[in-house]
Amino acid sequence: MVPPAQRLPQARLLIDMDRYFVLHAPRQTGKTTALQTLAAELTAEGDIAALMFSCERAKSVGDDYAAAEEILLKSLRQATEWAGWPEELLPPETWPQAPAGTRFGSALTAWCHRCPRRVVLFLDEIDALQGNSMVSILSQLRDGHNARPGGRPFPASVVLCGLRDVREYKVASGGEPGRSNPASPFNIVTESLRLGDFTADEIAELYDQHTRATGQEFAKDAVDRVFELTQGQPWLVNALAYQITVGLGVTGTITAEQVEEGKERLIRARASHLDSLVARLHEPRVERVIEPILAGTWPAIDSSFDDDVCYVHDLGLIRGTRELEIANPIYREVLLRVLGSRTERFVQADPHTFVLPDGRFDLERLLEEFVVFWREHGEVLVRQEGYHEAACQIILMAFLHRLVNGGGRLDREYAAGTKRLDVLVRWPYTGPEGERLVQREAMELKVWRAGGDDPLPQGLAQLDLYLDRLTLSTGVLVIFDRRPEAPGWQDRGAFEQATTPSGRQVTVLRV
Structure with missing residues (x-):
């Protein structure tokens, strides 16, 4: 303590x-x-x-x-x-x-x-x-x-x-x-x-108490990863360590990779703390703040919006009251998984069929399968989704989670006003010499809304910056067309190649 x-x-x-x-x-x-x-x-x-x-x-x-x-x-x-x-x-x-x-x-x-x-x-x-x-x-x-x-x-x-x-x-x-x-x-x-969240030093102090009591150490990169995933939220800091030491039964020095495994166990377990947050998502005051964060749009601000932001901040769902961002990566992932649970039930594809003979993940085929899925179920799911402005992002995230999460991981980045949602697929596999490798695939999601310009130029520029930060040479830009004059649902799903401002070749999917 x-x-x-x-x-x-x-x-x-x-x-x-x-x-x-x-x-x-x-x-x-x-x-x-x-x-x-x-x-x-x-x-x-x-x-x-x-x-x-x-x-x-x-x-x-x-x-x-x-x-x-x-x-x-x-x-x-x-x-x-x-x-x-x-x-x-x-x-x-x-x-x-x-x-x-x-x-x-x-x-x-x-x-x-x-x-x-x-x-x-x-x-x-x-x-x-x-x-x-x-x-x-x-x-x-x-x-x-x-x-x-x-x-x-x-x-x-x-x-x-x-x-x-x-x-x-x-x-x-x-x-x-x-x-x-x-x-x-x-x-x-x-x-x-x-009462604030733990600092990185306080997490190290807390875990050091465990080391002194049991002799089991946390590697520095493990402690750093815990802080990145939890941003110091005290319950998450303790629950994550519990999942690693008791749930996974790790007995030696705890590594960053085991922190990742503990995070997955924690999210799947959906303990009462996480469920109590999830139960708030459909409160009107909470939805009003969280929806523009997921959609990347600017919220509709009136005299009561600041009070709603303070309320959601007091619940611990967002990091601050000025920059509207989800409080930490674990909450960020839990929110999208919960909101996308309805969509996941519609996904019938077998995740194992997306693994290539060399062990890598077949992202190209996944996108093709998503087009089929979108044409068949997209209209119904968008209409049923409670977070209507963020429905497209939620649906694609649920589709990806269903097919990727069995063997790989999804990292998501989003915040109000960014007009995008960034996704990184990380897929571990074994190389030809038996070495452990990780395939990384970056995607950016944009929405073409009524009265707006085609987001392609802005999307290419934003994806360029994302790829540069990840040191990747290529990526995928997905543009959802929400305009009234958009093509019919059966005609959506066109692929094209485009070049970013720095010269990277990327795949553009319009749905």
């Missing part, structure tokens, strides 16, 4: 200043572990009674704020009992009688009046509170916070911990994200901290 204090240096400072603040991060990034450790450290120092408890069970009662108060107070009391604290730090045996909508605040006052130490509360899974329940609890925290200068006993510091940033809680509690409202429960929140 990377030490929590190292990941949250500001949290202790804010607590010492008696601040109320938000700590947010995507799921499975270590929020709960960090807060548990921080609470234990603060309490052990002797001046603070720091308690973390979860609001998750209150999700089931929705707007029933009276029931939510009851659940939260039971969770709070249970957490103090599990903490093993001495009697003088515990809440009163019975909570004071108070009307619904004030019970939570009254209970905290009674506890702080009794406790000889400053009370610090970490409300984990605060996102579980919904509607009126959230408004009620947060309003009571605001009222208690504001009454402290008048002598009311109340927690010295409160940390609201969940997926969302302050602006999202403002929306959830009925306010406007960009405006300050004196009646909002959030006018007391002074900071919003985001």
Whole structure:
């Protein structure tokens, strides 16, 4: 475990200043572990009674704020009992009688009046509170916070911990994200901290703990590849190492190639963390942000788009809020596989028939088979695909995945505004002298949309740069025609040869 204090240096400072603040991060990034450790450290120092408890069970009662108060107070009391604290730090045996909508605040006052130490509360899974329940609890925290200068006993510091940033809680509690409202429960929140992903050095530190405990080492190129694939997302960093050491049963030094194998096992396993992200893909707010990333188009921006981007960023699906890119290569691959699962069921070709006698992959035949597939199923699949603007890219990616992934790998690069999707097929095979070789084939996907110019010139220039970066001499440019005046589906699928600006000969497929 990377030490929590190292990941949250500001949290202790804010607590010492008696601040109320938000700590947010995507799921499975270590929020709960960090807060548990921080609470234990603060309490052990002797001046603070720091308690973390979860609001998750209150999700089931929705707007029933009276029931939510009851659940939260039971969770709070249970957490103090599990903490093993001495009697003088515990809440009163019975909570004071108070009307619904004030019970939570009254209970905290009674506890702080009794406790000889400053009370610090970490409300984990605060996102579980919904509607009126959230408004009620947060309003009571605001009222208690504001009454402290008048002598009311109340927690010295409160940390609201969940997926969302302050602006999202403002929306959830009925306010406007960009405006300050004196009646909002959030006018007391002074900071919003985001628990970040691991750095490359922190991954090395984490894996070094495994080495010290077991003697098994990670080669430097393996650690570097883990960072490239995960971009430091904590759950992925740990799950990938688990798949390698336990799933694959690797006992010696772990190599970059074994990291690749572990990544495939991890994606195929579709653990709950990945499934929870996938379940979000068809939320309108998420689709509105993710679709232009997949399609390479500029999103339609209005007054609410920034809020949607922040929401998707808080979920951990995108890297930042300015450059719209999927957070890491593993998520990038999972998203396209999931969205293309419907298409994969239509692909009947046998992957083994695309392997040439010398062991290389027959990309030319794959493209010819895709033309047949596109003519037969393309119209139906494009119409059925939820991500309509990115449907062509999703369908071709699913076709490639079905036929390549058994023996090779696909690397995909895409981002909003690029007007393209880049694909690299990597196919390992054995050379004539028994040496291990890797065939690499690069493709670029473009879409000719209504009212636009033929993307061929731009596509050739972009493919040229991609091939130059990969040090390849040839590639494939696929142009999907989405114009109303496009040829009929049975007439699509023309091949031609073209030359890039630097003189590379490439194959162009128009479908």
